[in-house]
Amino acid sequence: MAVLRALKEAYxxxxxxxxxxxxxxxxxxxxxxxxxTDRSVNEATPALFARFPDAKALAEATPEEVEPYIRRIGLYKTKAKNLVALAQRLVAEYGGEVPRSKEALMRLPGVGWKTATVVLGAAFGVPGIAVDTHVARLSRRLCLTEAKRPEKIGRDLESLFPKEDWVFVHHALVLHGRYVCTARRPRCGACVLAPHCPSREA
DNA sequence: ATCCCGAGGG
DNA sequence: CCCTCTGGAT
Known part of the structure; x- marks a missing residue:
């Protein structure tokens, strides 16, 4: 598929x-x-992981102790509470390790289908195309799907690309959405996918 | 459908 | 000012 070749060359x-x-x-x-933004996350996590390096350390914290580290990311109250509860369940149920099944991951607080699919792919090499705001937007613009629900978009994409490329396709589409095919003013003039894009702007 | 929420870009 | 950022829980 031409889109896949272009993505592999660009990313x-x-x-x-x-x-x-x-x-x-x-x-x-x-x-x-x-x-x-991943940038805001990457600015916060070094200090967060220095203080709470693993599940055991985070499980012994309170949400109020975690909040200062992640305040600037936004949605910080919910995330602090979820992360402490998540760490406690990792310790209680999985020996402090991250479970390798999507069902187990999605039972953790703050972890839904998208996060579970990303972690399985990036950490454990389990094939899957997670659909976030970028992947959904690009899939629509490229007319790779007509679906609106992320899970359905993911299945449509997985039917279009070889399984061994699923994790790559996810990350490549995210990067392309972040830096080129942006939500507001897509840089169609600099887009390697423009020849294949029905939505490209002059 | 609504809430959570700070920060950067346009 | 408004929109957007690798969503998830209610």
């Missing part, structure tokens, strides 16, 4: 830009990234 080895040193840290960073 070779695309992967998450969220700073992390373990599956636990990736899970926390991904929860924090909801409705936030």
């Amino acid at each position: 070779p080895g695309a992967r998450t830009e969220l700073k992390h040193n373990s599956p636990f840290q990736l899970l926390v960073a991904t929860v924090l990234s909801a409705q936030a």
Whole structure:
């Protein structure tokens, strides 16, 4: 598929830009990234992970202790409460490790379908195309789907690309959405996908 | 459908 | 000022 070839050339080895040193840290960073820029998350997590390096450390904290580290990310009260509860459940139910099934991940507070799919792919190499605001927007513009629900968009995309490329496609579309096919003023003149895009602007 | 929410861009 | 940012829970 032409879109896949263009993405591979433009974003070779695309992967998450969220700073992390373990599956636990990736899970926390991904929860924090909801409705936030990865930049704001990456500015907060070094200090957060220095103070709470693993699930055990975070499980012993209170939400009020966590809030100052993540306040500038936004939605901080909900996220602080979710992260502490999440860490406590990792310790209580999974020996402090991150579970490797989507069902188990989605039972954790603050973790929905998108976050679970991202963590499985990025941390454990489980194939899947997570659909966030960028992937949804680009899929619409490229007319790769007509669906609106993220799970359905994901299934449509997975039917279009080889399974071994699913995780790459997710990250490449996110990067392309972040830097080129932006929500407000897409830079169609600099877009490697423009030849294949029905929505391109002159 | 609504709420959570700070920060940067246009 | 308004829109957007790798959403999830109610």
